[in-house]
Amino acid sequence: MSDVFDRVKKIVIEHLDADADKVVENASFIDDLGADSLDTVELVMAFEEEFGVEIPDDAAEKIQTVGDAVKFISANAG
C-alpha cells in the first residue's frame, strides 16, 4: 500500500506541480490539487504507464482523490 501511495504521490507532484504536503490520501485532484479535467485524464494515463494496469473509462471517472487511485491500483495491479 505505502509503496503504491509513494509512487502515485510522485506522479501527482510531477504532473500537477503540486505541493508534496498537500498530496494526501483524501486530497481531491480537482478541488485540492488544482487539476482540470484534462489533467485527470493525463494522470490516469500516467498511472497506467507506471503500474502496467489498464484503467477503463468508467473506473477512471471514479478516481477523484489520491486515495481512490491508490485503492484501484492496489486492487488491480499485477
Place this chain on the structure above:
Amino acid sequence: MRRVVVTGIGLVTPIGVGAEFVWKSLLAGKSGAGTISAFDASDLPVRYACEVPWTTGRGGGGEAIPGSFDPEIAMSSRERRRVDEFILYGVAAANEAIEDSGWVAQTEQQQERTGVMIGAGIGGLSTIAETALLLEKEGYRKVSPFFVPSALINLTSGHVSIKHGFRGPNHSVVTACATGAHAIGDAARIIKYGDADVMVAGGCEAAVCKIGIAGFAAARALSNGFNDDPMSASRPYDKDRDGFVLGEGAGIVVLEDYQHAKARGAKIYAEIAGYGMSGDAYHITAPAEDGNGGFRAMRSAIKDAGLTTSDIGYVNAHGTSTPLGDEIELRAVERLFGDDAAYLTLSSTKSAIGHLLGAAGSVEAIFSILALRDQIVPPTLNLHTPSVETKIDLVPLVAKELTFKAALSNSFGFGGTNAALVMKAV
C-alpha cells in the same frame, strides 16, 4: 478614423530572444543558421535551419550564452506539457511585448477592451507528427488529452488571454508565410473599427522538425546546397541562392489606439499607418511571375497610409532567398516606386534569421519599426553578387544609417496570399 500605434514589442528568434538583443545582433550581421540540433536530420537532404538558441544547449544556445531562450521563464513545466513549441514561443514573445508596453488591464472594462490576434502558419506540426506515430504504434489510449489544444493554431491567443485576463476579441490568423503581417494589419483594423482599444498581435512558429524540413524540402522550397556551410545558405538576391532556410520563433506587438496610448503616457514606437492585402489567384506555391499580387498589396498599404512612394525610405522585403520569388518581388517594388526606387533601401532580414513562416511578417514588422526608431536599416547578409541589376540599394552585408520617415514590410504566402504593412514614425 482612429490611429493605431505600437507600444510594445517582443521577439523570439534564431539570433536570440528579447527585442533589443535581437535588434543589436541583427545590425551586427549575426546569422542564426546552423546544423540542426533539435532532431537527427542525417537522413534528410537538408540538414540545416535557423533554430532558436535554448539555454538547454539546443540551437547553439546555452546558460551562459546571452540571448538564449529559457523555457522555464516562458511557462512552467506543467504549462509546457500542454503546448507545442509554437505556442511556447508565442507566449514568451507576448509576455515580453505586454511588459514592454506597460499595459495592465485591471478593470473589467479594460479587460474587455483588450484583445489578442496571434496566428501561425502551420501550428503544432511536430506534436501532430509525434502523436500520429504514437497512435499507430501504441494505440488510442496513449493519445494525450492535451494533444488537440497543444496543436491548435488559435491556442496562442487563448493562452495569452488567459494569462493576462484579456477578454476582448480573441482571434487568430492562418495565411501561411503572410500570417504575422495579416495579424498585425487585421488587429489594427479591429482597433480602428472600435472593437478594442488594445490588441496583442503577431505570429509564432516552430516547424523546424523532421516532418517540417521533409515537407518543405519535398516542395523544393528549401535551400539544400549548404549542408557544410549553413550560415551562407540564406542569401536573398545573390546569384548563388537556392531556396529558403527554415526558421522558428515569434514576433508579437502590442497595438493601441493612439489616444489611449497617449492618455496613459505610453512609449510609442511607431504608427501602423497602412495595410494592404491581395491574392495572386495563380498557383498554390509558386509566385505569379508578374508580381502583380505583391504590387497591389504594397500599393494599397501606401495608399491606406495616405503616403506616396517618395515617403517610404526602407522596404523589409519578403525576400526568402528562393530563385524565383526574390526577383519577382524586386521587380514589383521597382515598378511601384518608379523613379523613387533610386532613393530606396530594401533588405531581407531572412538572410540572418531564416524564414519564420507564420512569424516572419510580425518579426519583420518589428525590425522595420526599430529601423525607423533608430534610423538605421538592417543588412542583407551573404549578398555578394546580386543576380540582377537594380537601382534599389539592397543593403548588402552591413547595416546602413538612413534618414527616413516610413517603412514598408512585405509578406507573401503559399496559396497566393499577400500582405503589406506601412509603419510611420509618430
